[in-house]
Amino acid sequence: MKRNLPLFFAFFCGLLVIVSEFIPHRPFSLMIDTLQEWFMIISGFAIILGQISLFQSNINKIKQKDSGWMFYLAGLISFILMLIVGMFWGTQETGGLFGHGTALQARLGMKPFDYLFEFAYMPLSSTMFSLLAFFIASAAYRAFIIRSFESNLLMLTAVIVILGRTSFGSMLTGWLPQGLRFWHLPNLSDFIMEYPNSAAQRAIMISAALGIIGSSLRIILGIERSYLGSDK
Amino acid sequence: MKGLLLTTLLFLIVLACYASPGTMNVQDVPWDEGKALNITWQTPADSIILQRADSLGVWQTIFSGPALPAAYSDRDLIPNKSYSYQLIAIGSADTDTLIVRASAKPREQWFYMHKLSFLIILVIVSLAILIYIQRARMGKEFYIRRISGLDSMEEAVGRATEKGKPILFVPGIGDLDDIQTIASLTILSQLAQRSAEYDTELIVPCRFSMVLSAAREVVKEAYLKVGKPDSYKEERIFYLTDDQFGYVAGIDGIMVREQPAANFFLGSFYAESLILAETGFSTGAIQTSGTAQASQLPFFVVSCDYTLIGEELFAASAYLSRDPQQLGSLKGHDFGKLLTIILILAGVITEIVGWHWFKAFFEGVQ
Numbered sequence: 001m002k003r004n005l006p007l008f009f010a011f012f013c014g015l016l017v018i019v020s021e022f023i024p025h026r027p028f029s030l031m032i033d034t035l036q037e038w039f040m041i042i043s044g045f046a047i048i049l050g051q052i053s054l055f056q057s058n059i060n061k062i063k064q065k066d067s068g069w070m071f072y073l074a075g076l077i078s079f080i081l082m083l084i085v086g087m088f089w090g091t092q093e094t095g096g097l098f099g100h101g102t103a104l105q106a107r108l109g110m111k112p113f114d115y116l117f118e119f120a121y122m123p124l125s126s127t128m129f130s131l132l133a134f135f136i137a138s139a140a141y142r143a144f145i146i147r148s149f150e151s152n153l154l155m156l157t158a159v160i161v162i163l164g165r166t167s168f169g170s171m172l173t174g175w176l177p178q179g180l181r182f183w184h185l186p187n188l189s190d191f192i193m194e195y196p197n198s199a200a201q202r203a204i205m206i207s208a209a210l211g212i213i214g215s216s217l218r219i220i221l222g223i224e225r226s227y228l229g230s231d232k
Numbered sequence: 233m234k235g236l237l238l239t240t241l242l243f244l245i246v247l248a249c250y251a252s253p254g255t256m257n258v259q260d261v262p263w264d265e266g267k268a269l270n271i272t273w274q275t276p277a278d279s280i281i282l283q284r285a286d287s288l289g290v291w292q293t294i295f296s297g298p299a300l301p302a303a304y305s306d307r308d309l310i311p312n313k314s315y316s317y318q319l320i321a322i323g324s325a326d327t328d329t330l331i332v333r334a335s336a337k338p339r340e341q342w343f344y345m346h347k348l349s350f351l352i353i354l355v356i357v358s359l360a361i362l363i364y365i366q367r368a369r370m371g372k373e374f375y376i377r378r379i380s381g382l383d384s385m386e387e388a389v390g391r392a393t394e395k396g397k398p399i400l401f402v403p404g405i406g407d408l409d410d411i412q413t414i415a416s417l418t419i420l421s422q423l424a425q426r427s428a429e430y431d432t433e434l435i436v437p438c439r440f441s442m443v444l445s446a447a448r449e450v451v452k453e454a455y456l457k458v459g460k461p462d463s464y465k466e467e468r469i470f471y472l473t474d475d476q477f478g479y480v481a482g483i484d485g486i487m488v489r490e491q492p493a494a495n496f497f498l499g500s501f502y503a504e505s506l507i508l509a510e511t512g513f514s515t516g517a518i519q520t521s522g523t524a525q526a527s528q529l530p531f532f533v534v535s536c537d538y539t540l541i542g543e544e545l546f547a548a549s550a551y552l553s554r555d556p557q558q559l560g561s562l563k564g565h566d567f568g569k570l571l572t573i574i575l576i577l578a579g580v581i582t583e584i585v586g587w588h589w590f591k592a593f594f595e596g597v598q
Contacts, residue, residue, distance in 0.1 A: 018354075022347055024265035025340040026311070039409055043442055050441030050471035057470040068489055128477035132503065135510040143534045201526045204542040208524035210357065210568040211543030212411050214561050217361050219414065223557050224549060226421035227414050227446065 007222045014220035054079070078120075085112040157192060164189020256319040258336035266311030266340035271304045275330065277321035285316040311340045346596035356571060361564025368560025376562055381520055381538035382551050388494035388518045389426045397493035398433035398468075399423070402483060402508065404499020404523070405476060408442040411546075412524055416499035417443075417450050418549035419522075423496065424454030428463055435486060436469040439479045444471045480504040484511045497521040497536070498545060501528045509535030522548070 013035060020031040058072040066072070089101035091113045101111060108115045144155045163169030169185035176184050182191070218224035254275035261268040271282065280299045283291035284306065295304050299321065309315060316335040368374065392399045401423060403416040420436065427434045434451065438444040448469045455464035472482040484507065487495065495512040497505070498521065505521075505528040512519050513535045521532035522540025532539045540548060543565060550558030575594070582590035 022344055022351055023342060024263070024344055025342050029265045029340070036409075043407070043440070046441035046445060048441075049445055050438075050474075053441075053444060053471040054473075057467055060467060068485070071485070124481075125475065125477045128481050128507070129503065131507055135506045139506060139510055139531065139534045204524075204526045204529065206572055207565075207569065208526075208542035208546070210565045210572075211524070211546030213354065213357050213568065214361055214543075214565045215411060215415055215546040215549075217358055218550070218558060218561055221365075223365065223555075223561070224418060226418045226450065226549060226553070228449070 003225075003228065006228055007225070011220055011222065014216065082113065082116060085116065089113065091117075160185065161189045161192055164192075254319065254321045254330045254332050256317065256332040256334045258315075258317055258334045260336060260339050261305070263341045263343060263345035264338075266338045267309050268305055268307045269309060269315060269336055269338050271306060271317055271319075271334075273299070273302050273319050273321075273332070275299055275302075275319070275321040275332075277330065279322050281320040281322065283318045283320070285318070291318055309338045311338055313337065349594045349596060353571070353575075357564065357568040360567040360571075361561045364560040364563040364567070365557050366560075368556040368563075371556075372560075373556070374559055374563050376551060376559055379540070379544050379547065379551055381522065381540045381544065382548055384518070384520055384538045385423060385426065385552070388496070388520060389423070389430055389432060391518055392427075392493035393430040393432045395493045397491060398435050399427055399494045399496070400483075400486060400490075400492035400512075400517075401434060401436045401496045402499070403436065403438060403443055403447060404497075404501055405439050405479060405504065406500030407440045408446055410500050412500040413443060415546050415548065416522075417446055419496075419498050419545075419552065420447060421450045421454050422549070422552040424451040425458050428455045428458045428460045431460070431463060433465070434468060435490070435492065437472045437479070437483055437486060438470065439472065439474060439476075441471060444469065476502070476504060480507050483508060487511050487515050487517070491515050492517055495519045497523075497532065498540065498548075499523065501525055501532075506531040506535065512536075 016028075016031055017035065020028045023029070055076070058076050061072045062069050062076070086096065088096045088098045089104060089111050090096035091111060104112055110118065140158070144151070144158055146152050146155055163172065164185040164187075169189070173184045181187055215224065219227070254273065254277070256271065256273040259270050259272075260266070261270055273280065277299050279297060280295075281293055282295040282304055284294050286292050294306060306315070306317075314335055314337045316333065319330075319332045319334075321330040321332070364374070389399065401420055403420065404410070404413055406413040408414070424434055436447050436451065438447055448466060451469055452461075452464050452466070455461055472479050486492070488511070492515070495508075495517045497508055497512075497519070501508075501521075501523050502525065505523070505525075509519060509521060509532055519536035520538045520540070521536040522545040523529065523532065524542050524545055526542070529539065529541055547562050547565065550562050579591055579594070582588075
């Protein structure tokens with residue numbers, strides 16, 4: 001029963017979603033939205049599980065003085081701080097337990113939660129994202145090292161696309177006559193992106209879609225059960 | 233005589249034009265969920281105002297502008313409720329302003345006709361998968377090509393065991409409603425069994441609470457299955473944060489501090505893919521990645537030792553379990569690919585010949 005009930009729900013809900021995709025008439029047209037709302041409600045309750053896990057793992061590491069335990073402490077303090085200011089004075093238009101904190105708002109220019117979000121969270125998040133630029137450079141360097149015929153081709157294509165997207169590339173081949181405009185670097189770059197690149201991407205997307213159909217069918221029919229924890 | 237008839241005909245046409253200076257037609261949009269009406273009009277006026285009566289019968293303007301292209305689609309309506317429309321054709325200085333009224337009811341239909349091609353393909357591919365599963369049940373053995381990214385799992389676990397370092401498994405940044413996350417969890421089940429057999433520590437940081445509870449259940453069952461429930465450490469499968477870059481920062485910290493010997497990035501990934509893979513590369517770990525996000529695959533290919541591309545992620549569970557039924561379903565995928573190739577070739581040929589209905593049918597044009 002413990003195993004059969006989730007399998008029945010998976011079968012029933014899976015079938016319902018597929019049918020709803022093709023039938024615009026009520027009640028089918030409302031099914032997907034309703035199921036999504038149910039998922040959101042369950043997710044809302046599950047957040048508590050996440051918070052408990054967060055506290056447990058961080059407190060254990062602080063207690064055991066693991067390497068870098070002060071970072072876990074900083075994480076916990078930040079979490080509690082955001083929780084308190086959010087609960088006390090709310091966020092944006094929503095008030096908290098102590099109203100809107102008008103005095104604090106006058107001092108900070110905005111609510112304490114929004115202040116921390118704007119001037120602590122956002123810069124930290126942007127810093128993490130900006131690391132991407134450096135990682136792209138190091139990954140590109142490795143990808144473009146010429147070792148074989150294929151990597152040679154990759155390097156050549158990359159040079160054309162990179163140059164074609166800059167004004168320098170445009171300047172380099174700007175003198176070409178009208179009959180040879182295809183070889184003008186921006187045009188060549190557009191051609192590579194529009195045809196060979198799109199074709200390869202679409203092939204991956206079509207195969208992934210087929211994989212999704214197969215995977216979904218296995219789950220709906222109960223052949224694939226390992227996501228439930230056990231395959232028996 | 234002929235001249236007289238022609239003159240009379242021309243006179244009648246001109247008279248008809250003047251006698252009916254404007255018409256409006258309101259029709260239900262066919263094969264939809266009953267939330268839209270198509271309004272078309274004919275008027276010699278240059279600009280029009282289109283109004284709809286609200287629940288109190290007061291006319292509310294929904295469109296105001298040039299009379300052409302003489303069509304408007306009113307959306308987000310309530311199904312099976314009658315709607316009245318009023319068209320005001322604004323005449324020039326020497327002509328009168330004309331008002332035409334019409335009403336109609338949007339009706340819910342029982343089928344999205346523009347999805348017919350999608351349904352046909354879905355049915356054919358699903359039938360093929362079911363037939364291959366049935367044949368596998370009857371004992372037929374199928375050849376499945378080798379997927380090096382999945383064959384490497386043993387190597388990665390072995391290396392982690394030799395070095396006495398943990399294995400890091402990242403189930404992507406999607407929630408449990410993402411099929412890629414489900415596929416990732418099925419691979420986690422196989423990986424957890426192997427790590428339990430070798431007594432190698434497994435770290436699973438999760439972005440969502442639902443994924444956390446599912447991952448815990450999957451790993452716990454895997455440890456039970458190999459008879460090592462005592463080796464299961466619940467605290468090593470933990471929640472980090474819902475925030476995308478906060479999650480990446482947390483995982484990067486784990487990679488740098490704990491130096492896992494093997495990293496698995498399987499599931500749904502977006503802008504964080506390269507940050508994760510490059511940090512893992514810098515720690516010298518053996519890395520296996522897999523996603524169906526075509527735009528993230530190049531980053532993984534560059535920075536990881538093995539990459540599961542697109543459908544390989546979804547085939548992983550079947551491939552690793554070696555369950556004949558699941559392997560049979562993989563043959564169904566191959567049939568789907570063959571069908572797609574045939575349809576693409578047929579599409580190219582019919583477009584060259586000039587039979588545009590074939591392309592239109594698959595584009596879902598009604």
